[in-house]
Amino acid sequence: MAEADGATAAPRPDPDPDGVxxxxxxxxxxxxxxxxxxxxxxxxWVSLAMVELPAKDVPEAFRWRLARVPGRSPIPTDIVAVRVRGIDPLPxxxxxxxxxxxxxxEWGEP
Ligand SMILES: [Zn+2]
Known part of the structure; x- marks a missing residue:
């Protein structure tokens, strides 16, 4: 199995010409x-890391997952970030x- 979906190296700019x-x-x-x-x-909106990590390395509060939505969203993308909560992911x-x-x-930490 290849690495889980989407962990590609190159960031892709949004190709949507109407995307402002x-x-x-x-x-x-x-x-x-x-x-x-x-x-x-x-x-x-949320900033996510470019990489995926095993759930055991990510505190619960920071766990996200990308989900496709059917194209009826008003947001010009078909991917949304969904907090992983309620479910217990495998480590x-x-x-x-x-x-x-x-x-x-310098996030405010001394
Ligand atoms: Zn940063």
């Missing part, structure tokens, strides 16, 4: 690394950590 959600590459404003920005299923199951978990800037 963001024009700049999605870089974290805190630490400057590439992130993936996805709408969530409750009208917020080895890949989840997408929120970028916040890996952000190593």
């Amino acid at each position: 959600a963001w024009i700049e590459p999605p870089l974290c404003t805190k630490c400057g690394v590439l992130v993936r920005i996805y709408p969530t299923n409750y009208d917020r 080895s199951e890949p989840v997408v950590p929120a970028h916040r978990m890996m952000c190593i800037p």
Whole structure:
């Protein structure tokens, strides 16, 4: 089995010509690394890490998963980020950590 879906190395800009959600590459404003920005299923946006990690390495609060939605969303994408909650992922199951978990800037920490 190839690695779980989507863990490709190259970030792809949104090819939607009508997509005006963001024009700049999605870089974290805190630490400057590439992130993936996805709408969530409750009208917020979240920066996710570019990689997936086994669930055991990601605190529960930072576990996300990408889900396809049927094309009736008003949001110009068919991928939404869904918090992994309620379910108990297997320790080895890949989840997408929120970028916040890996952000190593001057986040207010001494
Ligand atoms: Zn960051």
